[in-house]
Structures are given as C-alpha cells and as structure tokens.
Amino acid sequence: MKNISIDVETFSSVDLNKCGVYRYCSSPDFEILLFGYSIDHGPVKTIDLASGEMIPEEILKVLTDPSVTKWAFNCNFERVCLSTYLRRKYPRYFKSYSSPEDTVGDYLDPTSWHCSMVWSAYLGLPMSLAQVGAVLKLEDQKMTEGKDLIRYFCTPCKPTTSNGGRTRNRSSDAADKWAVFKSYNIRDVEVEVAIQERLKKYPVPDSVWDEYRIDQMINDRGTRIDMQLVKNAIAIDAKTHDAYMEEMTELTGLENPGSVQQLKGYLAEQGVETDTLGKKQVAALINEAPDHVKQVLELRQQTAKSSIKKYQTMERAVCPDGRIRGMFQFMGAPRTGRFAGRLVQLQNLKRNSMPDLAEARELVRTGNYAALEMLYDSVPEVLSELIRTALVPKPGYKFYVADYSSVEARTLAYLAGEQHTMDSFARGEDIYCATASAMFHKPVVKHGINGELRQKGKIATLACGYGGSVGALKAMGALDMGLKEEELQPIVTAWRKANPHVVRFWWDVDKAAMKAVREHTATEVRGFRFICKSGMLFITLPSGRMLSYVQPRIGINQFGSDCITYMGLDSTRHWNRVQTYGPKLVENITQAVCRDILCNAMKNLQETFICAHIHDELVIECKESVSLDEICDRMGQTPDWIPGLILRADGYTCDFYMKD
Incomplete structure (x- = not known):
C-alpha cells in the first residue's frame, strides 16, 4: 500500500462552521459515523462505525505509518478528526509528533498527509469538492443530497413530539436516509480519487508539501487566548450597546432605534435622506447633518461596530486548553497561493495606536466599565483596538514578532530591474x-x-x-x-x-502571456516562463512554484482591446470567466513571490514555535533567552532562488500581541 484516500462523516454538537474543526472535535459527544476509504485508487469501502462496525486493524496502523500517504479533500478535517478518534478509541495507535515544550502533540503528524484541495488550489481550481468535480467534468459528481443528509445525521436536532423528543438523529431513526448517506460517503471518496487521477500530470512540488506540513503544524499549535479579557470585553460591549441604544431612544423617540427602517424614517423626518446606513454613508452624513441628528448618527456608528464579533468568535472557537487552532488556510488566495484567514480572521485586525494600550487593556481585563467610560470617548473603539491583545503567549514565554520591511516594494523593484x-x-x-x-x-x-x-x-x-x-x-x-x-x-x-522599468515590466509580461495563450507556446520575461498547454496557462516563479490560470483565452476588454481571460472565482466567489492583463499579472507574480519568501522564513524558523502569521509577519512564542536579532536575521535571509534581492526583517517582543 502506497496511498489511501479517506473521507469521514462525523457528529458533534459544536457548530463546525462557527468554531472550526479543532473545537468541533474536542466536544465530548464528537464521534465518527462513517469511514470511507480507497487503497491505491482501488474500490471504495465504507465502515459504518455508527452501526457498530470497526475499522480494520491494518487501516488503523496505516494512519500513523509515514510510508503511506494519506489523501483527503481538506485533509486537515480528516487528520484532526482521526487524531481525536485514535486518542479516545485506540490510544495504542496514536503517535504524537510534538516535543514536550510544544502544543501540537494531540494531533497526527501531518508529514504523510496530503490534501487534494491544496492540489486543486495550486492549479487554480476551486476549493470545493463539488465545484472541482464540476469544473473537471468528472463522470461521478458529488451527490447533491449531501447537505441535507449532513444536516440530518451530523448536527443536533430540535426535540419535537413527532421525533420523540430526541436531540439528534441516528442511523436507526431513518434507515433509508442512512443507506443514502453511506452511498454519499463512498461517492465523496470516488470523486477525490478521480480528482487525483485527473490532476496527476501536474503534481504539487515536494517543496510546497513541505510548506503545507509547516502550515499544519502552525494550525495544530494554535495561539493562546486571554479568556478573561475576551469575556469581559463581550460583557462591556453589551453594557455599552445598551447605554447607546437607550440614549438613541431618548433622542429619536423610536421604539427600536437599532432598526434600519425606523432610523431611516426618523432621518427623513429630519430632512436627511439616505438609501442605506452603511459605514461610509453614515460617515458622510455626519459631516452634513444638523447637530442633533449628527449625535444620533455618531451613536449609530458606535453601535454598528463589528469588532465585538471577533471576541465572540474567540469565545466560541477556543479549545479546552485555552488555545484557538485552525486560523490559517493554506493556498487560500486563489491567484497567488497566499494564506487566507479563518475564524478570527487575523489578516484584518484593526491597527492599535493607543499610547496607553496596556493600561486600557487592564481596565477591560478587570471589567472596569466605569473607568473606561470616564477615560475614553468611545468604549467600542477601545475594544476594537484591543482585539489583537487577546492573543497571548503561554506562561514563561514572550511573543517575538518579526516582519519584512516593505517586502512588496522591494520584490517588485527587483523583479522589474528598477x-x-x-x-x-x-x-x-x-x-x-x-x-x-x-x-x-x-x-x-x-x-x-x-x-x-x-x-x-x-x-x-x-x-x-x-x-x-x-x-x-x-x-x-x-x-x-x-x-x-x-x-x-x-x-x-x-x-x-x-519607475520606467516597472511600467515596462507590466507590458512585457502582458505581451509574453498573450503570446503564450495565442500561440500555445512558451515565452520568457526576466526569468519568468509562460507556457500554455493542456488548457492551462502556467507562470513559473523563481522558487519553482507555478501560478496556474484555467482555460485561458484571448478576449476583448471594456476598451475594445485584446486581453487574456481565464476561468476562476470572480468578485462574487462564483466560477466564471475573469479578465486579466499585464499589471494584474505582475501583481499576482509579485505577491506570489512574497508569499514564497515568507514560506522560506517559516522553513528557516520551523523549529521555533510559530503560532501565527499575518500578511508578511511571523508571531513566535519564545523564551526570553532567545535572541530577537537572530530571529530577524534568519527571517531576513534571502532565499537561494532569488539571489540579489535585499530583504530586511524587523522585530520586537511583547507580552501580548500588538502592533509596535
């Protein structure tokens, strides 16, 4: 056996979409219902665990056998679920890959786990099993009944008279549906195997699988959360919201000033017409409205702040050991391969600029609402600035935060020869x-x-x-x-x-890509190779990684000129034909190279405890004896594949995550 493809169906009372797989699996009622698998692309079998069947011993051993590659679509889910399953049911088969000081020990070593979703993303395809199957026009497609069956068997149900007051549906409650569910499990494995077969001409480089392993380690490690700060921030926000709503009621006389329709009606009566109460529109109205209306709009701004949602996500998603895991999606950005945020979405945190950040943080942490209200003009604004400070290192450690200085500007100038x-x-x-x-x-x-x-x-x-x-x-x-x-x-x-060389680079890239697509040939610009074959446009990066554009064609843009179009996710996240041109391709290339530079730093520092990364920044848990200069020097090393690029990484230490 060289490969095994796996798909599991599971139950947990924890909401997977809101809390992530790590918190989902930590629930005491978590269980695996069905275990579908195919050995070396052979016939698919499903083990009905919910009905008492057992996974064969040889398969249990394979889950920790480094010589056998485990495949799944979004295999982080399968790996984490099976880690919990083995720990609880078969602890003799579970093997930790952690050191005593690390916090990743409860999960199976990701080294021998490969993800067909990552493979799809690497080639510019959607990150959805159903969408990939449809795009590749596979003979067997993901069954459309799946969502309803998952809702029925995999999530809690409301107790009713008709269902006998039960809180979940089991296999014995609907034998016909259960039979279809087993077929669904088998079909998912069949689709996954078919995807692997279809994509095998364009394998993911080993270097990218190495990056994926590091990504999984970071997700497994997670980041510790100051839950006292989080809980008090949520409580303080509730008090603030109630106070603001009470004040708005007094000012407007409305029964519910939080209602968009009621508030728009009030504004119209005051001579202020608006179609929407979006953030930008309210800010614009404040500049023009009379003073008594301006006060109402300012209160609306405060009550509409969404920062509290991140605290609520932290509270929902935190694992029993106080850490949030699974906050990063490998290859989450379809065009560049950059990482995407999940759960708390660290990539869009508000910058903190308060000079007394630590003092304000302590007031929130201790729940001192009266002092906050007295000292600050806007309590919601304080809570917004403190979000990132909820991330804290484990006891005895500090955060070492290091990021690149102007990495995109440096890289663009280097690539263009400016x-x-x-x-x-x-x-x-x-x-x-x-x-x-x-x-x-x-x-x-x-x-x-x-x-x-x-x-x-x-x-x-x-x-x-x-x-x-x-x-x-x-x-x-x-x-x-x-x-x-x-x-x-x-x-x-x-x-x-x-910057004439950058401008020339845009249009040289445009011409090279157009020629490759039009003539189905290979072209080259400043070391970048463009080749169109098998219905794909590939751009080879200095690292050896490729950018992929599906079904490229020559189309006509809004100015009546030729342009490249390809199939991809549009601005509405639908799979459609998308236009591109030289400067946009240069943006993809530059950001992709910057992504590869960050991954190179992760490799250089992989034995440290990297627990988060935000754009071009690494957050590492370190003992105070570690040299910050050494961390920055190793992060700033120029990769061998891009000689001559001058990089610089700067850093600082902190007791809670913050922007220096």
Whole structure:
C-alpha cells in the first residue's frame, strides 16, 4: 500500500462552521459515523462505525505509518478528526509528533498527509469538492443530497413530539436516509480519487508539501487566548450597546432605534435622506447633518461596530486548553497561493495606536466599565483596538514578532530591474517615507517626524505599483487621508515617470502571456516562463512554484482591446470567466513571490514555535533567552532562488500581541 484516500462523516454538537474543526472535535459527544476509504485508487469501502462496525486493524496502523500517504479533500478535517478518534478509541495507535515544550502533540503528524484541495488550489481550481468535480467534468459528481443528509445525521436536532423528543438523529431513526448517506460517503471518496487521477500530470512540488506540513503544524499549535479579557470585553460591549441604544431612544423617540427602517424614517423626518446606513454613508452624513441628528448618527456608528464579533468568535472557537487552532488556510488566495484567514480572521485586525494600550487593556481585563467610560470617548473603539491583545503567549514565554520591511516594494523593484529603488533599499532608506516626503513636500521619518504620513506613502506606492491610477488611490483611501482630488493624477504620473522599468515590466509580461495563450507556446520575461498547454496557462516563479490560470483565452476588454481571460472565482466567489492583463499579472507574480519568501522564513524558523502569521509577519512564542536579532536575521535571509534581492526583517517582543 502506497496511498489511501479517506473521507469521514462525523457528529458533534459544536457548530463546525462557527468554531472550526479543532473545537468541533474536542466536544465530548464528537464521534465518527462513517469511514470511507480507497487503497491505491482501488474500490471504495465504507465502515459504518455508527452501526457498530470497526475499522480494520491494518487501516488503523496505516494512519500513523509515514510510508503511506494519506489523501483527503481538506485533509486537515480528516487528520484532526482521526487524531481525536485514535486518542479516545485506540490510544495504542496514536503517535504524537510534538516535543514536550510544544502544543501540537494531540494531533497526527501531518508529514504523510496530503490534501487534494491544496492540489486543486495550486492549479487554480476551486476549493470545493463539488465545484472541482464540476469544473473537471468528472463522470461521478458529488451527490447533491449531501447537505441535507449532513444536516440530518451530523448536527443536533430540535426535540419535537413527532421525533420523540430526541436531540439528534441516528442511523436507526431513518434507515433509508442512512443507506443514502453511506452511498454519499463512498461517492465523496470516488470523486477525490478521480480528482487525483485527473490532476496527476501536474503534481504539487515536494517543496510546497513541505510548506503545507509547516502550515499544519502552525494550525495544530494554535495561539493562546486571554479568556478573561475576551469575556469581559463581550460583557462591556453589551453594557455599552445598551447605554447607546437607550440614549438613541431618548433622542429619536423610536421604539427600536437599532432598526434600519425606523432610523431611516426618523432621518427623513429630519430632512436627511439616505438609501442605506452603511459605514461610509453614515460617515458622510455626519459631516452634513444638523447637530442633533449628527449625535444620533455618531451613536449609530458606535453601535454598528463589528469588532465585538471577533471576541465572540474567540469565545466560541477556543479549545479546552485555552488555545484557538485552525486560523490559517493554506493556498487560500486563489491567484497567488497566499494564506487566507479563518475564524478570527487575523489578516484584518484593526491597527492599535493607543499610547496607553496596556493600561486600557487592564481596565477591560478587570471589567472596569466605569473607568473606561470616564477615560475614553468611545468604549467600542477601545475594544476594537484591543482585539489583537487577546492573543497571548503561554506562561514563561514572550511573543517575538518579526516582519519584512516593505517586502512588496522591494520584490517588485527587483523583479522589474528598477535599480534606483533597489539602491535606495541597499542604503537602508524607507521607500514609503521617501514617497510620502515627495507627496507632502516635507521630511517623513518612520516613528519620527511626520511619521503618521508614512502610511499614506505606502498606500500610494502600492496603488501605483500594479498599474493603478487615480481610481486605485481613491480605493485605498487617498481622499480620506487628506489628499486632494487634483493631487492624485500628478502623483500617478510622477510615480510612473520615476519607475520606467516597472511600467515596462507590466507590458512585457502582458505581451509574453498573450503570446503564450495565442500561440500555445512558451515565452520568457526576466526569468519568468509562460507556457500554455493542456488548457492551462502556467507562470513559473523563481522558487519553482507555478501560478496556474484555467482555460485561458484571448478576449476583448471594456476598451475594445485584446486581453487574456481565464476561468476562476470572480468578485462574487462564483466560477466564471475573469479578465486579466499585464499589471494584474505582475501583481499576482509579485505577491506570489512574497508569499514564497515568507514560506522560506517559516522553513528557516520551523523549529521555533510559530503560532501565527499575518500578511508578511511571523508571531513566535519564545523564551526570553532567545535572541530577537537572530530571529530577524534568519527571517531576513534571502532565499537561494532569488539571489540579489535585499530583504530586511524587523522585530520586537511583547507580552501580548500588538502592533509596535
């Protein structure tokens, strides 16, 4: 036996979608109902565990045999579920892969587990078993009855008179449905095997499977949560919300000022017309409304803040040992292969800028609502800034936070051959500060004079780097940050004039990709190889990884010019034909290379306890004896596959996660 493909059907009273698989499996009532498997792509069998059947001993041994590759679609689910199953039912077969100091010991070693969902994502396909089967036009498709059957057998049900007051449905409660459910389990394995067969001409490189193993270790390790802070933040928000609603009721006379329709009616009576009460619309109305209406709208803003939802997610998803696991999705970004966030969504945390962050945190942690209300203008704003501080290292450790300095700007300049920008980085200059200085005609120093303008320079640099013009600057908040409309086009023009090699790179990439698609041939630009074959456009990156575009064609864009189109997930997350062009391909390439650089750092630091990563940043649990400089030096090492790129990683230590 070389491979085994697995699919399990399970039950737990914990909501999988809201809490994640790690918390789901930790429930005392978690159990595996069906175990479907295929050995070396042979006939599929299903073991009806719910009805008393048992997994054969040879299969139990295989689950921890490093010489046998275990396959599943989203195999993190199968691996974590089977880890819990073995620990509870067959502890003699369970093997830990953790060291005593680490926190990943309760799960099977991910080294010999491969994920066909990752394989699909690597080739630009959807990350859904049903969608992949449909796109590949497999003979056997995922059964559409599955969702209803999962809802029936795998989740709790409400007790009613008709069901005898039971809180869950078992196999004996609906024999006909159970028979179909077993067929569904078999079909899922058959579809998974068919996907592997269809994709075998384009295997995932071993280096990417190594990255996946590290990703699974980070997900298994998880991040400790300060639950005292979380619980008190939720309680304080409830008090604040009630106080704001009471004040709004007094000001408006409405029965329910939280109702959008009622509030819109009140505003109309005050002469303020609006179709929506979205965040941006309310902010715009505040600037124009009379004072008594402005006060109501400001209260609406405060009650509509969504930051409390992250605290609620932490409370739901935390495991019994106080850690949240499974917060990162490998290959979650379809075009670049970058990671995506799950559960708490660490990638979109609010930046903390409070000078008294630690003091405010302690007030929330101790539930001192009166002091918060007295000292701060907006309690919800304080709670929003404190979200990231709910992540804490385990006792006796600190967080070592290290991130790359301007990694996208460095990488783009290197890939395009923009020498003056590379020279600027070599001299240790800050590209965002230099851009902001030119924009605002004053010196800008990071963490120094006019340092608050650096973020505006960063936005302009990133907006222009991938073909963006005035619209891109606006989309990134240029007007909200104080830039004037008439300043925007000159900024774009000046940036492009100062970076001719980047501009040339956009259009060289555009021509190379168009030629590859039009002529079904291989082309090359600055070391990037473009080849169109077997209904795919591949772009080979310096790391050896490939970007994949499904069913590429030459189409016509909105300007009447030729462009490349391909099948992919559109802005609505539907599988449709999508347009692209040179600057957008350069954006994909640059961000993909930056992703590979971060993964290289993870490999360099894999023996440390990496517990989180946010964009181009690593969060590591370390003992205080560890050298921060050494961590940053190892993270900043230039990968062998991109010689000459100058990287720099900066870092700091903290007792709770924060932005330095």
